Amino acid sequence: xxxxxxxxxxxxxxxxxxxxGSAARPxxxxxxSNKQIYVQLVNDDMENGAVTLAxxxxxxxxxxxxxxxxxAKVGELIAKKAIEAGIxxxxxxxxxxxxxxxxxxxxxxxxxGGLKF
Numbered sequence: 001x002x003x004x005x006x007x008x009x010x011x012x013x014x015x016x017x018x019x020x021g022s023a024a025r026p027x028x029x030x031x032x033s034n035k036q037i038y039v040q041l042v043n044d045d046m047e048n049g050a051v052t053l054a055x056x057x058x059x060x061x062x063x064x065x066x067x068x069x070x071x072a073k074v075g076e077l078i079a080k081k082a083i084e085a086g087i088x089x090x091x092x093x094x095x096x097x098x099x100x101x102x103x104x105x106x107x108x109x110x111x112x113g114g115l116k117f
Contacts, residue, residue, distance in 0.1 A: 012096030019091050020044040026053055028078070028090040028110070028117075030103055037071045037102055039078045039110075041087060054081040071102035072109040079113025089116045 002010070021027030026041040038057040044050045056078040058070045065073075082090070090110075097103050111117065 008096035010096075015093060015096065019093060021050075021091055021093075025089045025091055026087060027093050028115075029093040030095050030097065030106060032071075032097060032102055035067075037067075037074055037106060039074055039106060041078070041082055041085075041090060053087065054078065054085050056081060067102055068105045071106040075106040075109025076113045078106075079110045079115045083114050088114065092117045 019027060021042050021044045023043050023045060026043050029040050029042055031038045036058045038055070040055040041053040042050050043053055056074050058074050061070055061073055082088070092107060094103055099107070107117070
């Protein structure tokens with residue numbers, strides 16, 4: 001019997017086998033813990049490994065709000081940072097998480113902020 005974490009990592013490996021980021025269209029990867037949510041824009045085409053182009057997290061949010069609202073704010077923040085860096089299109093990497101709840105809120109907020117998936 002596989003654990004919840006092993007199952008997510010197996011799904012993650014399947015997703016990563018199919019997608020990768022480039023300089024023109026970086027991979028937007030999401031990590032969610034019990035309390036925080038993190039997102040990075042990664043260029044996988046570099047010869048010396050992957051390079052993070054921009055990142056955002058909920059660590060900077062000091063006000064007490066629900067986790068879904070927190071994820072939406074992080075989505076808006078990463079969209080703003082990406083557009084400042086000249087990035088308008090990304091490949092979404094949900095990192096093995098189901099596409100609902102906080103992951104969906106973050107993706108919807110990033111789309112609203114101007115990113116194209």
